[in-house]
Amino acid sequence: MRDVIVEIVRKARExxxxxxxxxxxxxxxxxxxxxxxxxxxxEILSEELNVPLSxxxxxxxxxxxxxxxxxxxxxxRVCESLPCHVEGGREVVKALKETLKIDFGQTTSDGMFTLxxxxxxxxxxxxxxxxxxxxxxxxxxxxxVKELVDxxxxxxx
Numbered sequence: 001m002r003d004v005i006v007e008i009v010r011k012a013r014e015x016x017x018x019x020x021x022x023x024x025x026x027x028x029x030x031x032x033x034x035x036x037x038x039x040x041x042x043e044i045l046s047e048e049l050n051v052p053l054s055x056x057x058x059x060x061x062x063x064x065x066x067x068x069x070x071x072x073x074x075x076x077r078v079c080e081s082l083p084c085h086v087e088g089g090r091e092v093v094k095a096l097k098e099t100l101k102i103d104f105g106q107t108t109s110d111g112m113f114t115l116x117x118x119x120x121x122x123x124x125x126x127x128x129x130x131x132x133x134x135x136x137x138x139x140x141x142x143x144x145v146k147e148l149v150d151x152x153x154x155x156x157x
Contacts, residue, residue, distance in 0.1 A: 004032060005044040022049060022059060026066055035071035035114070042068075064118065072107045072114035074152050076100075077131040081120035087127035088141065095142035096130075099149050112153065 005025075012024045022045075029041050037060055046053040060066045078084075078093055097103060100113050107114040123129045126138025130145075137148060 009048045036067040072112050075114045077116045077118040079121045079129045080117050083124040084128040089128040092128045092140045095145040
């Protein structure tokens with residue numbers, strides 16, 4: 001693990017300004033370690049950046065995009081804003097919960113999907129919106145939810 005973290009820090013130092021290195025390295029670590037930051041990775045990062053471990057955890061717990069617990073391969077975030085709600089968000093949420101057989105904050109038993117609620121994704125013009133990892137999906141319907149989940153499951157096989 002140490003070698004991976006050291007390489008991530010090295011690349012971040014080459015391509016980012018000093019103030020951005022911590023956030024950039026946390027994003028990359030999370031990508032490499034199944035959508036979460038393992039405690040050991042945080043400790044190594046603290047040593048490599050010469051930043052107190054408490055500062056690492058301060059950032060990890062402040063930003064909702066970071067997790068200290070394992071998540072599914074696909075993290076599905078559902079916008080909870082008023083426009084999404086008015087445009088059919090409730091039906092999209094129901095379809096996600098029924099299709100995945102999980103609730104918010106849970107991960108499917110196969111480790112494929114984690115379902116989360118998030119604040120406005122800033123795409124109100126195409127509400128309701130969901131985000132899967134780093135991709136946005138607008139104008140969602142229960143039918144589109146089922147199609148998307150089937151596609152994501154198929155992409156893994």
